Amino acid sequence: MNETFLTITEVIMMPIVAFIIGLFMVLMMRKLAARIQRRIGPGVFQPLYDIVKLYGKQTQISHGLIHDIGIIMAVGGYVAAVTLLPVPGMNGIADKGGIITLTYLLMVPSLGLALGVGQCANPNGSIGISRALTSMLAYDIPFIIVIFGVATHFSSTSLVSIIAAQQVGGFGTWGISEMPLLALAGLFALHASLGKHPFEIYVAPAEIATGPMVEMGGKFLGGLFVMQSFQLYAASVLYVSLFLGGGENWVTFLLKCFAVLIIPFAIAYLFPRYRTEDLVRLMWKWPVMLALLGIAFVMN
Amino acid sequence: MKKSDLDKVKIKQIPAQKRTNPFANVFDEFVGFCRSRSMFMLHYCTGCGAIELPPAMTSRFDMERLGIQPMVSPRQADILLITGYVSIKTLKRVILTYEQMAAPKYVIGICSCTVNGGMYWQSYATAKKLDEYFPVDLYIAGCMPRPEAVIEGLQQLMQKIKANEANSWKQYYKNYDYFLGNQQHLFGNNWQTPTDVIGEAETYQLAGPNTLGEHTKILQSVQTPLKPLEMKL
Ligand code: SF4
Numbered sequence: 001m002n003e004t005f006l007t008i009t010e011v012i013m014m015p016i017v018a019f020i021i022g023l024f025m026v027l028m029m030r031k032l033a034a035r036i037q038r039r040i041g042p043g044v045f046q047p048l049y050d051i052v053k054l055y056g057k058q059t060q061i062s063h064g065l066i067h068d069i070g071i072i073m074a075v076g077g078y079v080a081a082v083t084l085l086p087v088p089g090m091n092g093i094a095d096k097g098g099i100i101t102l103t104y105l106l107m108v109p110s111l112g113l114a115l116g117v118g119q120c121a122n123p124n125g126s127i128g129i130s131r132a133l134t135s136m137l138a139y140d141i142p143f144i145i146v147i148f149g150v151a152t153h154f155s156s157t158s159l160v161s162i163i164a165a166q167q168v169g170g171f172g173t174w175g176i177s178e179m180p181l182l183a184l185a186g187l188f189a190l191h192a193s194l195g196k197h198p199f200e201i202y203v204a205p206a207e208i209a210t211g212p213m214v215e216m217g218g219k220f221l222g223g224l225f226v227m228q229s230f231q232l233y234a235a236s237v238l239y240v241s242l243f244l245g246g247g248e249n250w251v252t253f254l255l256k257c258f259a260v261l262i263i264p265f266a267i268a269y270l271f272p273r274y275r276t277e278d279l280v281r282l283m284w285k286w287p288v289m290l291a292l293l294g295i296a297f298v299m300n
Numbered sequence: 301m302k303k304s305d306l307d308k309v310k311i312k313q314i315p316a317q318k319r320t321n322p323f324a325n326v327f328d329e330f331v332g333f334c335r336s337r338s339m340f341m342l343h344y345c346t347g348c349g350a351i352e353l354p355p356a357m358t359s360r361f362d363m364e365r366l367g368i369q370p371m372v373s374p375r376q377a378d379i380l381l382i383t384g385y386v387s388i389k390t391l392k393r394v395i396l397t398y399e400q401m402a403a404p405k406y407v408i409g410i411c412s413c414t415v416n417g418g419m420y421w422q423s424y425a426t427a428k429k430l431d432e433y434f435p436v437d438l439y440i441a442g443c444m445p446r447p448e449a450v451i452e453g454l455q456q457l458m459q460k461i462k463a464n465e466a467n468s469w470k471q472y473y474k475n476y477d478y479f480l481g482n483q484q485h486l487f488g489n490n491w492q493t494p495t496d497v498i499g500e501a502e503t504y505q506l507a508g509p510n511t512l513g514e515h516t517k518i519l520q521s522v523q524t525p526l527k528p529l530e531m532k533l
Contacts (some may be wrong), residue, residue, distance in 0.1 A: 030364070044365070053335050221376055
């Protein structure tokens, strides 16, 4: 009874914590972009202001039921995913789910978005979502190979035991020092999954008018902003759990999470973006080659 | 215009209710504050004044520190920036864009050309005063105004939003007949937009005595109902 109650509390607490940390990650992204472009950048609460304002709009234009459900799926997929990501002190339902379930859940938001955007009947949105799904296809191949390699190395699909195995010997037993090639390939996949430059093929404001977001206003766009903060959190925590030994305590955990995101963000604002076919070619060549090589080392 | 004609179209009028709950007021204040601190702008670059916006947005003057960001589609935007002279053809697109934006929405006219026609006063092809066609919250005069002036203007708008005074979007619903009349004067009596403004006015409970009139009557007589687009490959 007590344990059930504890699990339920954790399942409720984890998305809330994830959302708050995610807001700060969005802030860091925008601040970093501003600093790279020699600007001052937004204030501390800017991501929160944006979301509150969008939810407070008087006109809320829905394009039908599937449009609403699509946004709920997009946010809900990540909310479900973060309950499977162990953080210091809270395991949630991580030991019951494992990485295979998590991988499935991480695909739900893109599919939800595709459903929702489909009903908007805007050609820019349709082009955008087809590009988003193509890029998902591109980065999921190296991502799955990396997941497979890590699970093989630790002979477990449970994130809790993967983290525990990494924490026994400090830095020497971290995934990144035992499987550097897989870690590198994972970083590629992480960057592409965030959809930032140079892999930003589906937002492309100047070309297809922010693609999937083109018909979203008010609370729908607000939902996508919420989704973005969850997305940053989920991606970085997953990487930290697989390769950086998870969190011993909150301080090191947060340090690792933010540090992981700095790498893609710092690259993102320096480069223009690829075309769709170039992205697929790149993702299926280099990260996949690195990951396969990494798996060969893991399996010997 | 006869009174009986006006009676044909009925507009529901429900008196707006005051919120009495003190928490609701605090909440409204908070939302108002967030509105003023987060403005997504759709800069519809109509004329030469648009060239002053890139410096206002980038490293020199950096609008993002005030929470102002560019957005690309009218659904996402709060502010419509009209940056310079508006030709008749452009004005049609501007009105379409304006009607698609989500309320509360604000319009800023940058450049003298939007105030009174500026140096295009004698041109047959430009609209002279922007606020004859839809309500404008703020004008920033100058040919063209410097980025400092643009940011100063945006800060004034911010103050207005915070004080809950930037309500000009409601005027469009309250005085729709007047704005529609001016639009019909330029575009002819067949002018029609995809947005059902009268229906929206009812929904927002903003329909007043000036919402309907002789011009909306013309609109209703020529209006062809919108049909969904045919799917073709
Ligand atoms: S006011 Fe001057 S700068 Fe602005 S649109 Fe008119 S002519 Fe161009």
